[in-house]
Amino acid sequence: MRSVKFIAAGAALVFASVSVSGAGASAGANRALTVYSVATGLQYINTADDRARGKINNPLGSVADKLAPKSAGSGNGPFAGDVAIYALNLYNSAALKQRAGSAVYTCYFNYDRHAFCQAYYTLTAGSTLVASGPIDFNATGFTIVVTGGTKKYLGVRGEASVGAAARHSQRIDFELLG
Numbered sequence: 146m147r148s149v150k151f152i153a154a155g156a157a158l159v160f161a162s163v164s165v166s167g168a169g170a171s172a173g174a175n176r177a178l179t180v181y182s183v184a185t186g187l188q189y190i191n192t193a194d195d196r197a198r199g200k201i202n203n204p205l206g207s208v209a210d211k212l213a214p215k216s217a218g219s220g221n222g223p224f225a226g227d228v229a230i231y232a233l234n235l236y237n238s239a240a241l242k243q244r245a246g247s248a249v250y251t252c253y254f255n256y257d258r259h260a261f262c263q264a265y266y267t268l269t270a271g272s273t274l275v276a277s278g279p280i281d282f283n284a285t286g287f288t289i290v291v292t293g294g295t296k297k298y299l300g301v302r303g304e305a306s307v308g309a310a311a312r313h314s315q316r317i318d319f320e321l322l323g
Contacts, residue, residue, distance in 0.1 A: 235268070
């Protein structure tokens, strides 16, 4: 009976300390960071040959042909399965004079110019932020989820909101917790 009380008291103490430290970390730990990006490169992986090969080497036969999705739009890509890798330079301000780092987006397309993208922002101070989420390439902006980082941003979470800015750049507003 005594050991049960000891375990219960210990569990309550651990729960209380986790609750207090978690509340302290959330309150006042919000950070905002704004950078501007300019695209510097694009590598596009067109999977049209895989689509054609799949129609010929299909173990499900003609039944699967009936299930194949119809192409939406004008027939211009990207199509489902295509991959695009974007390289970006990051800057501290809209003047685009002082470099703040670089970024890479890897986007996996599905239908109607929608993609799931993974973003890696490497800042000149040596820290990295990692984000991912769906992006509609028909829209002028998007918001993705920050899932972590390194060094100064180790263990952060939050979001990155990206929108058009002057001089063919994009403004990236990070709202970070942790």
